[in-house]
Amino acid sequence: xxxxxxxxxxxxxxxxxxxxxxxxxxxxxxxxLGTASSFRVRQGPxxxxxxxxxxxxxxxxxxxxxxxxxxxKITSPTTGLTLxxxxxxxxxRITDLGGASYTQGLLIIxxxxxxxxxxxxxxxxxxxxxxxTTLGAxxxxxxxxxxxxxxxxxxxxxxxxxxxxxxxxxxxxxxNVDRTLTVQLVVTNDCAITAPDLHFGxxxxxxxxxxxxxxxxxxxxxxxxxxxxxxxxxxxxxxRRYMTSGGNRLAYDIFRPGGGVWGTEGxxxxxxxxxxxxxxPQTLPYTATIYPDQPxxxxxxxxxxxxxxxxx
Numbered sequence: 001x002x003x004x005x006x007x008x009x010x011x012x013x014x015x016x017x018x019x020x021x022x023x024x025x026x027x028x029x030x031x032x033l034g035t036a037s038s039f040r041v042r043q044g045p046x047x048x049x050x051x052x053x054x055x056x057x058x059x060x061x062x063x064x065x066x067x068x069x070x071x072x073k074i075t076s077p078t079t080g081l082t083l084x085x086x087x088x089x090x091x092x093r094i095t096d097l098g099g100a101s102y103t104q105g106l107l108i109i110x111x112x113x114x115x116x117x118x119x120x121x122x123x124x125x126x127x128x129x130x131x132x133t134t135l136g137a138x139x140x141x142x143x144x145x146x147x148x149x150x151x152x153x154x155x156x157x158x159x160x161x162x163x164x165x166x167x168x169x170x171x172x173x174x175x176n177v178d179r180t181l182t183v184q185l186v187v188t189n190d191c192a193i194t195a196p197d198l199h200f201g202x203x204x205x206x207x208x209x210x211x212x213x214x215x216x217x218x219x220x221x222x223x224x225x226x227x228x229x230x231x232x233x234x235x236x237x238x239x240r241r242y243m244t245s246g247g248n249r250l251a252y253d254i255f256r257p258g259g260g261v262w263g264t265e266g267x268x269x270x271x272x273x274x275x276x277x278x279x280x281p282q283t284l285p286y287t288a289t290i291y292p293d294q295p296x297x298x299x300x301x302x303x304x305x306x307x308x309x310x311x312x
Contacts, residue, residue, distance in 0.1 A: 024057040024159075024173050026152055028181040031131065033083075037190035038221040038278060041090060041137055048132035050097070051181055053150045055125045059159050060117070063168040066156035068116040072109035072127050075178065076149035078102050083133075083144035083185050090144050090185065091134035099130070116157070131183055138278040140223035141189045147180045191220040191310045194281075198254075198288050206250065207292035215283045216308060222278030226312040227271050229264035230254055230286075233304040240291065245300030251291040254306075262286055264309065 030051030040047065055070065062068055074094075078101065082089035095101050102108065108127055111119040119125050127150060153176045160170015194217040203209045220226055235242040235249060239261075242249040256262040256270050263269070273282045 024055060024154060024157070024175060026177055026179050027054050027056070028052070028179055029054075030129075031148075031181045031183045033131065033133070033183065033185035035186045035188055036133075037188050038139060038141060039190045039192065041133060041139060041185075041187055042135065042278070044135045046132045046135060047185060048130065051129045051131055051148075051183075053127040053129075053152075053179055053181065055152050055154065056123055057120060057154070057157060057159055057173055058123050059170070060120050060123060060173075061158050061160075061162055061168075061170075062114065062117065062166070063156075063158040063162050063172075064166045065158060065168055065172055067112055068156045069112045069154065070109060070116050070119055070125055070157075071107050071111070071151075071153040072125070073105055073107050073151050074102050074148065075105065075151045076147065076180075078104045081146065083146045083183060085139070085142040085144045085187075088139045088142065088144070090137040090139060090187075092146070092183070093132060093134060094148060095130045095132075097128055097130055102129075133185065138222055139187055140278075141187050141221055143184065143186050145182055145184045147182055149178055149180050151176070151178050187221075189221040189224050189312055191218050191224070191226065191276075191312075193218050193308055193310065195308045200252070200288070200290055205296050206290050206294050209290040209292075211287050211289040213285060213287050215285050217281045217283050218272065218276075218310065219279070219281045220272070220276035220310070220312070222276060224276040224312050225272065226276070226310050227269040228284060229269045229309045229311065230262045231264055231307040231309065233306050235304065241304060241306075243302035243304040245298070245302045248297050248300060248302070250297050250302040251294050252304075253289060253291070255287045255289065257285055269311070 033047045033049050036047045081092050155174045157173040158168035159173050163169040200209050233241045240251045254262045
């Protein structure tokens with residue numbers, strides 16, 4: 001008799017895509033608060049923006065590596081937040097998109113097991129933030145910055161394929177990384193100008209009008225040096241300003257403290273009374289006079305319009 005033996009041969013074929021080799025990557029976007037004047041920073045409305053931290057992993061499947069986890073938490077302080085420019089500070093806060101405040105170290109994303117697949121359904125987990133200034137800061141112009149740090153922790157993820165026994169034959173992913181986002185606000189100079197209307201009253205002749213003394217009042221950004229000009233009006237001629245009534249003209253002018261017509265060029269401008277502090281109004285007086293050396297004009301309501309301009 002001939003002995004015969006049966007030799008059994010087995011092979012396992014795992015179908016699927018080739019294993020991916022790109023590591024999980026982290027990224028940040030947003031955080032710029034743009035540009036705002038010092039008055040808006042102090043008085044409002046608050047300057048706000050959005051930002052986002054993201055974790056991206058491709059082709060994630062669950063395996064027998066261990067319990068899959070993805071966690072994210074803000075590790076930088078979340079109270080007493082300030083945007084800084086040297087010793088100058090602007091308070092701000094970070095919240096979720098619904099307005100709830102975040103707590104330092106709290107696990108904002110904490111997914112494990114099958115929940116990881118839901119979290120990474122598009123191969124990306126995101127942590128969105130809302131950033132907004134807090135009112136009240138009286139600061140000079142400049143660029144103010146701060147950083148927010150988020151820690152990502154991910155473990156026991158399989159990127160690629162599973163073999164027999166749900167063992168990862170792709171690329172196992174584990175990591176613990178801190179990521180930072182810069183928050184930035186550019187504060188610009190600004191001035192609030194109070195310029196009351198000027199009324200000469202009534203008189204029968206140009207020489208019968210009395211001069212009027214009034215003030216311009218300016219409150220400007222802290223640390224600002226500035227000069228103030230007053231435009232020549234709608235109908236200047238021969239170095240004088242004119243009010244008009246139809247086709248009739250009545251010459252007048254506005255004079256700086258110490259004399260001289262207040263204008264917009266060079267020495268005709270008037271400097272502020274000192275370096276602005278952002279809070280205290282500065283008063284600049286002027287005298288307005290209707291020139292008495294002009295012929296009589298027909299009765300009527302004579303008007304002109306001027307602009308007060310600040311240069312810094």
